[in-house]
Amino acid sequence: MPELPEVETVRRGLVPALEGRRILSVQQNRADLRFPFPAGFADRLTGRRVLRIDRRAKYLLIRLDGDLTLLSHLGMSGRYSIEAEQGAVQPGDFVHAAPANPRHDHVVLHVEGGVTIRYNDPRRFGFMDLFERDSDSPYLAGLGPEPNENRFSGAYLSEVLTGRRTPIKSALLDQKIVAGLGNIYVCEALHRSGISPRRLASSIPGRRAERLAPVVRSVIDEAIAAGGSTLRDFAAADGALGYFQHRFRAYGREGEACATEGCSGTIGRIVQSSRSTFFCPSCQR
Incomplete structure (x- = not known):
């Protein structure tokens, strides 16, 4: 499942393509993802201008005019892709993934300037919601500080x-x-x-x-x-x-030598709360 750094990377990729642009039309290809889409989802987004794109924890928060926010969680396999007019610059200049299968394009935003934003999610564990105030969203309630906030110490x-x-x-x-x-x-x-x-x-x-x-x-x-x-x-x-x-120094390295200087241990794996935990029993005490 994408974690904070992956979601922040997606946010930064969407900013130049979406911020300041108006959503001209919305193509909603199914009634639900992990949860049903909000009532009137496509109609409520159409015509709105994107003011900015924020992130809170693992949630993308697309701020729209009229005090509306589109919240998006990527689940396990959700991804956004950007299609622009020929010659338009897109961020990123290193290795690229294979194109997503279009049969899993569940939401398509047609935006000013000939930009198309596609949300593709083969497993459909992601979800979207609309709300007017952050305090109204149950997904944002009670979240702790971000790990790169000053409050986290x-x-x-x-x-x-x-x-x-x-x-x-x-x-x-x-x-x-x-x-x-x-x-x-x-x-x-x-x-x-x-x-x-x-x-x-x-x-x-x-x-x-x-x-x-x-x-x-x-x-x-x-x-x-x-x-x-x-x-x-x-x-x-x-x-x-x-x-x-x-x-990675631990994650996914079961059976490999520990990368900590001076440690001769081997990375092991245990299961905690149904999740794999990778660690070195020699130097982690």
Whole structure:
């Protein structure tokens, strides 16, 4: 599932194609994705101008005139693609994914300037919603700080993890504690900070929290700079594949030598909350 860096990469790809442009028409090819589309979905979008595109956690927030917001979650296989008039510049200049199968184009936006934005989602685990105020959206309610916000710090982690009797891996995946983190980047951050994913969250406050918070931030910033990680279906809005996966030190490396300097351990895998956790039992304590 695309995590914060992948969604941020998509947001940045959509900005030059959508911001400031009016949506001329909307082609809605089915009644639902993971959930049904809002009533009057296509009609409510038609004629609106895109003011800006934000992101909160793993959600794209397309801000429209008339105080309307289009919220989009990519699910596991959702992707946006941009088609512009011949000669138009599109962002991205590295390896490109194969074109998405058009039979899975579920929403198509025809925008001013000859731009077409397609939302393609073979598995249909993504979804879209419309609302007027962020406080009205149940998807945004109760989200914790972003990992690259100033509010996310060692002191903050010490406060929210005190007394929690759940593994730190599970705690970091709780969107009410920190918004946008997913399995890949939690595995990477715990490995780089030398903290075992099996350690109880209640043992993190203090010295370990001060070590963990900046590592989480640096992993996210590094992944955004790399365009995210390409695992199976993810591609940016221009079709470009992310390449942070080439920097993985733990995720997906079961049986390989630990990359931590001076460590002779081997990356192992356990299952926590039905998800694979990759870590080094030698240097993560």
